[in-house]
Amino acid sequence: MTYPTLLTLALAAAALPVAAHASSPDAWEEFRTQTQERCLSALDAPLREEAEIEVNPFGSESYGVALLTVPLPDEGSERIVCIHDKQDGSVELTAPFDPPVAGQR
Numbered sequence: 001m002t003y004p005t006l007l008t009l010a011l012a013a014a015a016l017p018v019a020a021h022a023s024s025p026d027a028w029e030e031f032r033t034q035t036q037e038r039c040l041s042a043l044d045a046p047l048r049e050e051a052e053i054e055v056n057p058f059g060s061e062s063y064g065v066a067l068l069t070v071p072l073p074d075e076g077s078e079r080i081v082c083i084h085d086k087q088d089g090s091v092e093l094t095a096p097f098d099p100p101v102a103g104q105r
Helices: 003-021 025-041 045-050
Strands: 052-055 063-071 077-085 091-093
Touching: 025 052, 025 063, 025 077, 025 091, 045 063
Parallel strands: none
Antiparallel strands: 052 063, 063 077, 077 091
16 A cells, blocks of 8 residues: 555554544434433422423433422422433433522532
């Protein structure tokens, strides 16, 4: 092989990992919708109706992540993190975070 051919092949091979990880806007929207649906379905039915969900737009390399806020009867709310495995589609919910204490971060 000639040098220009080898150089072209090397550059093409170097670009493959980048192309493999790039996703279209439609694919990201489908991912966010799937994360939202699966995370909400992991909640108990009564909580599902009133829960608010914020899906991280891209998640991490391996996981989708969403923050669920669930209202409580005493007018407070619980915050729960949902982790969505991009590979197998499973979801897990964390235990609720303790409510914030005034003046603490």
